[in-house]
Amino acid sequence: MKPQPCREGPRDLMPKTLDGQITMEKTPSYFVTKDAPARISAMSNETRLIVVVRDPVTRAISDYTQTLSKRPDIPPFENLAFKNRTRGLINTSWSAIQIGIYAKYLENWLLSIPIRNILFVSGERLITDPSGELGRVQDFLGLKRIITDKHFYFNKTKGFPCLKKAEGSSKPHCLGKTKGRTHPNIDQEVVQRLHEFYRPFNLKFYQMTGYNFGWDNSKRTDI
Numbered sequence: 001m002k003p004q005p006c007r008e009g010p011r012d013l014m015p016k017t018l019d020g021q022i023t024m025e026k027t028p029s030y031f032v033t034k035d036a037p038a039r040i041s042a043m044s045n046e047t048r049l050i051v052v053v054r055d056p057v058t059r060a061i062s063d064y065t066q067t068l069s070k071r072p073d074i075p076p077f078e079n080l081a082f083k084n085r086t087r088g089l090i091n092t093s094w095s096a097i098q099i100g101i102y103a104k105y106l107e108n109w110l111l112s113i114p115i116r117n118i119l120f121v122s123g124e125r126l127i128t129d130p131s132g133e134l135g136r137v138q139d140f141l142g143l144k145r146i147i148t149d150k151h152f153y154f155n156k157t158k159g160f161p162c163l164k165k166a167e168g169s170s171k172p173h174c175l176g177k178t179k180g181r182t183h184p185n186i187d188q189e190v191v192q193r194l195h196e197f198y199r200p201f202n203l204k205f206y207q208m209t210g211y212n213f214g215w216d217n218s219k220r221t222d223i
């Protein structure tokens with residue numbers, strides 16, 4: 001059977017772009033969607049990807065916190081994270097755990113997209129140095145560095161950097177309530193076991209991207 005033309009592909013859903021304009025689309029789940037790389041590559045070989053990654057252990061806890069906010073009756077993180085806690089067997093079929101195996105997903109992307117077309121942004125540095133990370137984003141997209149540290153301030157109440165002025169307004173703007181939630185306290189032994197679990201995958205990811213994200217307490221190097 002011949003493949004049918006894809007009608008509702010990402011391109012059909014995007015606004016028309018004039019020369020000199022860049023259209024951006026943000027769908028975090030693309031990173032872990034098997035067919036996304038080939039479909040995006042078939043759509044245009046000029047597509048650039050920006051992937052924000054954070055320590056997979058924190059990511060798993062953040063993912064759990066998000067689910068917990070919608071379904072407060074779910075079991076504790078510690079129960080979901082293991083297939084067998086006594087034996088320290090991690091439940092890799094739980095999506096919160098699986099998505100953090102970044103190297104596995106990146107391998108699939110690299111079958112369709114050259115690594116030079118992918119920018120990896122450190123989720124940790126996006127918080128500690130938002131203008132630095134956004135500087136890299138602007139360079140990667142071939143844009144003039146318009147956004148600088150002058151645009152941000154640290155909001156103590158939110159506990160995160162916020163914009164001094166939102167676009168089209170003179171008022172400060174922080175991200176909404178669903179960004180920067182307080183995480184539940186997780187048993188430190190479980191956190192430790194998860195760090196051990198991710199370590200080889202993280203090291204592979206550092207090798208593939210050429211950047212040590214510093215999630216394994218080893219020396220961090222700049223891109």
Ligand SMILES: Nc1ncnc2c1ncn2[C@@H]1O[C@H](COP(=O)(O)OS(=O)(=O)O)[C@@H](OP(=O)(O)O)[C@H]1O
Nearest residue numbers: 028062063065126127160161162175178179180181
């Ligand atoms: N400036 C600023 N303000 C608030 N939050 C910030 C900021 N920069 C990065 N972060 C981190 O972004 C995390 C939420 O992103 P999401 O996981 O919802 O992103 S997405 O679902 O992939 O779109 C969110 O994760 P949680 O802390 O677990 O809520 C934040 O840690």
